[in-house]
Amino acid sequence: MTIEKRTVINPSDVLAVELECSGCKHRIVRPSGQWLNAIHACPNCGVSWSYHRDVLSRLQEIIVNLGVISHQQSTDSKSPLRIRFEIAGDNKP
Numbered sequence: 001m002t003i004e005k006r007t008v009i010n011p012s013d014v015l016a017v018e019l020e021c022s023g024c025k026h027r028i029v030r031p032s033g034q035w036l037n038a039i040h041a042c043p044n045c046g047v048s049w050s051y052h053r054d055v056l057s058r059l060q061e062i063i064v065n066l067g068v069i070s071h072q073q074s075t076d077s078k079s080p081l082r083i084r085f086e087i088a089g090d091n092k093p
């Protein structure tokens, strides 16, 4: 017999994404489904994050789309599709 343990989460389990400035450790939290405005620099120390503009743009898309998917799954109980994410966890049986 093989026992396999996996840890999965629903899109609605992701509440927010956190960005931390590696210089001053200031943190920005964007709730799932919301991004509000573009981030070009640390709002605390002012260091430019424009070099990572592409990553921030992709992250924005992920967070906004995660909110859309989470809302869709929570309001469409008859959907033939359930989306979950597998995450790292304690895989010991």
Ligand SMILES: [Zn+2]
Pocket: 021, 022, 023, 024, 025, 026, 042, 043, 044, 045, 046, 047
């Ligand atoms: Zn900073």
